[in-house]
Amino acid sequence: MVKVAKNLSAMVKCAMALHPLQSQILYFNDIPTPLGQITGLGVIHNGTGTERGVFRVYGNYALAYFLEGTGEYRDANGYRHRIVPGDLVLVTPELPHRYTTRPGRYWSECYLIFDGPVFDLCLARGVLNSARPVRHLEPIDLWQARLLSIVASPSSQSPVEKGAEVSRLLALLMEISALDNAPPPEHGAPAWLATAKAILDAELEIEIDLQAVANELGLSYETFRKGFQKQFGVSPGLYRTQRRIAVACRLLKLTTMTHQRIAAHLGFSDEFHFSKRFKQIVGVSPREYRRGSAEEVERE
Numbered sequence: 001m002v003k004v005a006k007n008l009s010a011m012v013k014c015a016m017a018l019h020p021l022q023s024q025i026l027y028f029n030d031i032p033t034p035l036g037q038i039t040g041l042g043v044i045h046n047g048t049g050t051e052r053g054v055f056r057v058y059g060n061y062a063l064a065y066f067l068e069g070t071g072e073y074r075d076a077n078g079y080r081h082r083i084v085p086g087d088l089v090l091v092t093p094e095l096p097h098r099y100t101t102r103p104g105r106y107w108s109e110c111y112l113i114f115d116g117p118v119f120d121l122c123l124a125r126g127v128l129n130s131a132r133p134v135r136h137l138e139p140i141d142l143w144q145a146r147l148l149s150i151v152a153s154p155s156s157q158s159p160v161e162k163g164a165e166v167s168r169l170l171a172l173l174m175e176i177s178a179l180d181n182a183p184p185p186e187h188g189a190p191a192w193l194a195t196a197k198a199i200l201d202a203e204l205e206i207e208i209d210l211q212a213v214a215n216e217l218g219l220s221y222e223t224f225r226k227g228f229q230k231q232f233g234v235s236p237g238l239y240r241t242q243r244r245i246a247v248a249c250r251l252l253k254l255t256t257m258t259h260q261r262i263a264a265h266l267g268f269s270d271e272f273h274f275s276k277r278f279k280q281i282v283g284v285s286p287r288e289y290r291r292g293s294a295e296e297v298e299r300e
Helices: 008-018 117-125 140-148 159-181 191-201 210-217 221-232 236-254 259-265 271-282 286-299
Strands: 002-005 023-028 037-047 055-058 061-068 071-075 080-083 087-091 097-100 107-115 134-136
Touching (some): 037 159, 061 140, 080 087, 107 140, 117 236, 159 236, 191 221, 191 236, 210 221, 236 259, 236 286, 259 271, 259 286, 271 286
Parallel strands (some): 002 055
Antiparallel strands (some): 023 037, 037 107, 061 107, 071 097, 087 134
């Protein structure tokens, strides 16, 4: 059985009818931009997900990030996944799906609803992957804050700010996609390595104090640096730069953002510094990489 929710209002009404006291809509927007729009943002506490035993279909995209509780996700592609705190579920348009708790159980989640041609392109190019709709992201507090911060000014009606929201979401999606190429810690490795990797993978647009990261992990800087390099093959600083460059590659390939804007977005001091580091890691300049990507698309 499939139920169709074609727009945000239907989704919101459904959520509010089921959980009128636990659902908090933090943002609603009906102002589109040429690339797309963020239509809604909210938090649900003590929810149960979709109606049990019923698949539903959305006419837009959504992200649901689970904060507490457990459950299960299923979709019409045959994908099935046990939901735990820290799981991020991607919902793509027109794909029948459901995610629910067990009877008598509840969970908390934050959600983001969006749509537009730039996200359709991301789906076509594999940045959004409907065949792998669930990813696990920790620390939970950090990723929840990052999702909520995409809408920096909820009350703003400025088209410029609406476009900035789309850009922030796009960059975050690129970053999450880039995480797929990062090796996980080996089985039996110290627990702090996974935490260190999560910290270095996040908030790529800001400078990070590696000594402060070591302090947070309860380690000396040398112990942190040597242990991280032994596990991942590169120093913490180079690892973070590689993550930033991986996101830059996706932005160069899938958007028309200027090199200067990409450099600023990813925390490089200027376009020259960005170009230099990009060429050191990728082997070609950002301009050459973008031109090669455009030629690849034309051949396809």
